[in-house]
Amino acid sequence: MMTVVGNNALICRPQSESCCASMKLGVLKLPACNCKAKSLGFHITGTEVKTTFLPPVRKTETSRTVHINGKSASSHQPGYNSNDEISAIDFSGFSEKSDRQELLQQRGCVIWITGLSGSGKSTVACALGRGLHARGKLTYILDGDNVRHGLNRDLSFAAEDRAENIRRIGEVAKLFVDAGVICIASLISPYREERDACRASLPEGDFIEVFMDVPLHVCEARDPKGLYKLARAGKIKGFTGIDDPYEPPLKSEIVLRQNQGLCDSPDDFADVVISYLDKNGYLKA
Ligand SMILES: Nc1ncnc2c1ncn2[C@@H]1O[C@H](COP(=O)(O)OS(=O)(=O)O)[C@@H](OP(=O)(O)O)[C@H]1O
Numbered sequence: 001m002m003t004v005v006g007n008n009a010l011i012c013r014p015q016s017e018s019c020c021a022s023m024k025l026g027v028l029k030l031p032a033c034n035c036k037a038k039s040l041g042f043h044i045t046g047t048e049v050k051t052t053f054l055p056p057v058r059k060t061e062t063s064r065t066v067h068i069n070g071k072s073a074s075s076h077q078p079g080y081n082s083n084d085e086i087s088a089i090d091f092s093g094f095s096e097k098s099d100r101q102e103l104l105q106q107r108g109c110v111i112w113i114t115g116l117s118g119s120g121k122s123t124v125a126c127a128l129g130r131g132l133h134a135r136g137k138l139t140y141i142l143d144g145d146n147v148r149h150g151l152n153r154d155l156s157f158a159a160e161d162r163a164e165n166i167r168r169i170g171e172v173a174k175l176f177v178d179a180g181v182i183c184i185a186s187l188i189s190p191y192r193e194e195r196d197a198c199r200a201s202l203p204e205g206d207f208i209e210v211f212m213d214v215p216l217h218v219c220e221a222r223d224p225k226g227l228y229k230l231a232r233a234g235k236i237k238g239f240t241g242i243d244d245p246y247e248p249p250l251k252s253e254i255v256l257r258q259n260q261g262l263c264d265s266p267d268d269f270a271d272v273v274i275s276y277l278d279k280n281g282y283l284k285a
């Protein structure tokens, strides 16, 4: 049996004829002993391993020939789909998103916080994470600034790199959502089209956009990192809001704006988001 993920062939074959010798499935070692294998849901006949449950791969509709390690192979077997691209392994038989949500007693979603630098995205993300944690909910924060130190360290602030930054964070957020986690993404994400693409890549309702509607002059007065000052002095080029665009959302689920000192602390803002989640059924399975 052979399955393919991207360019990597996972070849399953017995390493020895003897009972209880191990079989290799990619990096997984499976017991080749029939008795043990059956209890794990595997049937082994010759070099074939079939599962009766826990199917690790998507079934195919059509077949085509692909080349693996220089040899051609039919794609009419698990591991391929009918699209041009080779299928990724589908682990859904092992545990579904709904199982994970049941376990966590919450609905996986991404809370996408967008706004100018200094608008309070990270502060609200933090308050929100704390507030949800106190209610027993599992969250994870993806902050633009932090992700740019690791996964996105190769990206600049040029338009195409900002778009790629948004796309990658959207992809990572999608994995968290599938894991059943409430993922809090806080990044400027200045482009409407890219934000909307992240929304479109998720099931309806799983993308909740939060707009930090804080005017530029307020952000600039805060200037906690001194970046606006540098941008005004021309020492940073292409700074969002100064000489680079920010496209505010047209229909975000939540808008957070200052209210002349009333109910506009980070904790108040976090409570607005938590109320939305509560009312809309995200805080139960
Ligand atoms: N040119 C330019 N424009 C805007 N911001 C800049 C720039 N250069 C550095 N910084 C700092 O980078 C933080 C924004 O990173 P993001 O990943 O959120 O930006 S983006 O979504 O890709 O536009 C942003 O952090 P926040 O203040 O937390 O938003 C800035 O500190």
Ligand SMILES: Nc1ncnc2c1ncn2[C@@H]1O[C@H](COP(=O)(O)OP(=O)(O)O)[C@@H](O)[C@H]1O
Pocket (backbone or CB within 6 Å): 115, 116, 117, 118, 119, 120, 121, 122, 123, 124, 222, 224, 264, 265, 266, 269
């Ligand atoms: N709701 C708020 N009211 C007043 N000041 C705030 C509020 N939220 C954040 N701040 C302050 O504004 C500055 C920028 O906040 P930050 O969360 O770093 O913004 P961003 O992540 O959007 O750049 C910080 O000094 C922070 O203490």
